[in-house]
Amino acid sequence: MKFVTLLLVICTAMLAIPARAAEPENSSADTVATPKIFINTGFENASPMNWRIDSAGRVIGSMVYDHERFSPNRAVNHYHFRVEAAVGTEVTLILENFDNIWNGMLASDLSEKSRYVVSFDNRKWESRSVVPLPGRRVFIKFKMEAPHAYIASVEPYRISDLDRMLAKIRQSKNASVTTIGKTAEGRSLEIVRIGNENAPKRLFLRARAHAFEAGGNWTVEGLVQKLLSNDEDARRYLKTYCVYILPMANKDGVARGKTRFNANGYDLNRKWDKPADSLIAPENYYLEQWLHRMIRANKKPDLALDIHNDAGGNLHVSRPEGDISAYLSSMEKLEMLLRKHTWFTEGSTKPSFRNPGTLGEGFMARFGIHAAVYELNYEWIAGLKKAPLAADWISLGNNLGEVFYNYFK
Ligand SMILES: [Zn+2]
Secondary structure, three states: OOHHHHHHHHHHHHHHHHHHHHOOOOOHHHOOOOOOOEEEOOOOOOOOEEEEEOOOOOEEEEEOOEEOOOOOOEEOOOOEEEEEOOOOOEEEEEEEOOOEEEOOEEEOOOOOOOEEEEEOOOOOOEEEEOEEEOOOEEEEEEEOOOOEEEEEOOOOOOHHHHHHHHHHHHHOOOEEEEEEEEOOOOOEEEEEEEOOOOOOEEEEEEEOOOOOOHHHHHHHHHHHHHHHOOOHHHHHHHHHEEEEEEOOOOHHHHHOOOOOOOOOOOOOOOOOOOOOOOOOOHHHHHHHHHHHHHHHOOOOOOEEEEEEEEOOOOEEOOOOOOOOHHHHHHHHHHHHHHHHHOOOOOOEOOOOOOOOOOHHHHHHHHHOOEEEEEEEEOOOEOOOOEOOOHHHHHHHHHHHHHHHHHHHO
16 A cells, blocks of 8 residues: 555544544434324324424424514414324323514413314314423323324314315305415415395405414304305395405415415515505405405495404404594494304403504505404303314304394494
8 A cells, every 4th residue: 555545544544533433322313213103294284393202202293483574473373283193092292392483572372271172083173271381382191082183273274174165155146256366375365255245235354364363264164154044144134234255365374284474474464554565465465456346346345354363362453543433433333242142252452452554454544444353262262161162163153144234234
């Protein structure tokens, strides 16, 4: 061996020594056991997460944040996944990454009141308590009652659920479904009409601007069920008003199991104080174009509600500058009717409340439409003293028909 080659070999060997010496005796990669529990996130509305099984056999699930484009905000409120394990297996889940950032500050929606829902057949769900752990983590323990357990933060309402509702509406004589545009990822955006276009009053509802807030969709489902029932009440309602609904504004977020923002990281309940950007927020842009067409056709909605979920459950009455006395008395009437005809008891926001840029304030300030954001508490229904499931929101929707009838009367 020539001297230069020998030197190279020695140098290479020396370089290799420290790296090898730093490795532990038993690399953990060699000792990972095959898990007895599998976490499946490969289905509609399942939320992205990384997971592993720790040495105690617990599943550690790291949620993936949903990020906002124009701010440091990030959110995880939604989780939805399927646990696959033998019947009888005791499953312990520790979910992490609930270090949400809201208005630039560290925030978390986890509390002693936090709940999750579980289903062993993907149809019947029940609500159970979670234990919040230090470090903004969630502790869930349960026994497998079937080989599959669906776990979610809120009873899921998926695009397939929406499609089933749209199919029923399409079969109805007194209703229509119109595609008004596409989401950022190219999914169709539908506006549903129920009732006679020439009815004296018009109502507009939007649901699911924020992807995890399935309560809005279940509520719409309940209202649509009632209005399509063609019973005496429904006929009476539809003599007074016609309903237009954008039932799932953030379809991309719902499809991908995200929490809040659209596919471009845009918050669809922001910047309604100015025209929407067609590229970043097509979901808002197409809604706004539809609204312009309605206004040009002399069919401006008389009332608009944007249905959301939060941990409060208030009717959000935003108070822009100027004379808003007529608007405030409308909202007072709406609140009174909600209390009278539904399980709503949470009340309106305080007189100091203002949230510019929301659909509620934007529709009011720019188009003169009496509008508000209606939040449904996704942890607790005070009026029923229970954690909400889909059936509770459907019953709210069933009774909203009467609320709107009396509102317009
Ligand atoms: Zn929301």
